[in-house]
Amino acid sequence: MTRWRSGTAHSPANASVDALRAVQLERLRAGAAQVLRSNPFWRERLTEINGWDDFERLPVVTKRELLEDQAANAPFGTNLTYPLERYVRLHQTSGSSGDQPLRWLDTEDSWAWWLRIWSDHIYRAAGVTAGDRVFLAFSFGPFIGFWSAFGGAERLGALAISGGAMTTEQRIRNMRDIGATVLLATPTYALRMADRARELGLDLGTSDIRLTIHAGEPGASIPATRSTIEAAYMATSFDHTGMTELGPTGHSCSQRDGVHLVESEFIFEVVDLQGRPADRGELVATNLGRWGSPVVRYRTGDRVQVTREECSCGSPFVKVVGGIQGRVDDMFTVRGVNLFPSQVEDIVRRHAVVAEFVIEHRKVRQMEEVTLVVELGGGSTSTDRLESDLRQALGVRLGCRIAAPGTLPRGELKSTRIVHLPD
Numbered sequence: 130m131t132r133w134r135s136g137t138a139h140s141p142a143n144a145s146v147d148a149l150r151a152v153q154l155e156r157l158r159a160g161a162a163q164v165l166r167s168n169p170f171w172r173e174r175l176t177e178i179n180g181w182d183d184f185e186r187l188p189v190v191t192k193r194e195l196l197e198d199q200a201a202n203a204p205f206g207t208n209l210t211y212p213l214e215r216y217v218r219l220h221q222t223s224g225s226s227g228d229q230p231l232r233w234l235d236t237e238d239s240w241a242w243w244l245r246i247w248s249d250h251i252y253r254a255a256g257v258t259a260g261d262r263v264f265l266a267f268s269f270g271p272f273i274g275f276w277s278a279f280g281g282a283e284r285l286g287a288l289a290i291s292g293g294a295m296t297t298e299q300r301i302r303n304m305r306d307i308g309a310t311v312l313l314a315t316p317t318y319a320l321r322m323a324d325r326a327r328e329l330g331l332d333l334g335t336s337d338i339r340l341t342i343h344a345g346e347p348g349a350s351i352p353a354t355r356s357t358i359e360a361a362y363m364a365t366s367f368d369h370t371g372m373t374e375l376g377p378t379g380h381s382c383s384q385r386d387g388v389h390l391v392e393s394e395f396i397f398e399v400v401d402l403q404g405r406p407a408d409r410g411e412l413v414a415t416n417l418g419r420w421g422s423p424v425v426r427y428r429t430g431d432r433v434q435v436t437r438e439e440c441s442c443g444s445p446f447v448k449v450v451g452g453i454q455g456r457v458d459d460m461f462t463v464r465g466v467n468l469f470p471s472q473v474e475d476i477v478r479r480h481a482v483v484a485e486f487v488i489e490h491r492k493v494r495q496m497e498e499v500t501l502v503v504e505l506g507g508g509s510t511s512t513d514r515l516e517s518d519l520r521q522a523l524g525v526r527l528g529c530r531i532a533a534p535g536t537l538p539r540g541e542l543k544s545t546r547i548v549h550l551p552d
């Protein structure tokens with residue numbers, strides 16, 4: 130789906146876009162036919178799809194609908210195309226947005242689809258090969274990201290190493306002892322590991338790590354955050370996007386200015402606040418290979434800006450400029466200026482004295498109040514320079530408050546950069 134398509138009608142880029150669209154439609158038609166026969170959730174919402182017109186008439190679906198369906202039809206909900214015995218894996222969302230965790234079942238085929246996208250797209254784009262040793266600094270709880278990244282590395286023929294049930298120090302020592310060459314972690318946790326290594330007198334820059342791949346937060350697409358990670362590990366860092374409900378959706382490339390969305394396996398649309406097609410807005414996605422529990426026109430809640438300009442890496446896929454800007458819900462306004470946490474992060478990470486930060490946001494009598502809470506390291510006690518840089522870059526004043534060292538969260542799962550406080 131390329132409703133934001135731009136450019137001249139006969140450019141080579143458009144020829145490949147047309148070919149992609151034909152593949153998408155064919156896969157959607159075939160998959161939707163099975164789903165319509167037996168999936169109660171989608172039978173209520175889908176109709177037969179013969180052309181793009183039919184697709185565009187379908188309703189968009191929200192996480193709330195999926196959660197309500199699961200609550201009303203516990204424990205798995207009704208988004209099931211096959212009898213339960215066909216499903217082989219159960220995962221659940223992190224519940225980090227304050228919602229109940231959403232459970233998700235996969236069949237053997239759906240799971241193979243996940244792993245194929247990891248090995249053929251995510252790892253390939255970063256340059257991971259069968260010769261690599263891939264260390265996953267995660268707890269290996271029920272969140273799907275850990276397991277799919279692990280299985281994808283294995284499928285590629287690389288050595289997949291679980292960093293589950295370890296302290297940060299154990300992970301650092303393990304990674305070095307084994308000679309791991311690729312690290313997967315959230316950006317925040319990669320930085321936490323680098324800090325801990327320094328405290329231990331270990332230099333991760335001399336380890337064998339040559340690539341790092343990050344997800345959960347947009348950090349690896351934020352220039353200042355990425356260069357901090359790259360300097361700490363003496364490695365090249367890549368961004369990856371994905372969702373439990375959808376699958377592994379995208380990856381950054383050698384051009385390092387955004388995230389390509391894997392259009393051979395998904396249909397992506399971007400809509401504005403009124404639900405109209407746009408270049409900038411919320412990402413809506415449909416997956417094309419997880420027919421046991423698919424999503425069609427799913428509102429991701431991610432705010433993006435996309436471009437079809439040709440990329441020097443050669444990818445035919447649309448690019449999210451600068452990575453995901455943030456959650457649609459995370460936009461905040463300071464004196465009439467709309468801001469996303471990622472814009473603040475890009476300034477904050479240029480200040481080496483800031484160990485960690487969080488944006489506190491509250492509405493007081495219809496006025497938005499925003500405070501940047503920072504942990505300072507290296508004996509620093511002033512935020513004057515940071516405040517002045519923020520004012521210059523964002524065009525508005527953002528007040529800072531200093532928090533005690535080690536009090537802000539540093540998750541191995543995605544960290545929340547913005548906290549919406551009650552009035």
Ligand SMILES: [Zn+2]
Pocket residue numbers: 382383384389440441442443444
């Ligand atoms: Zn590219």
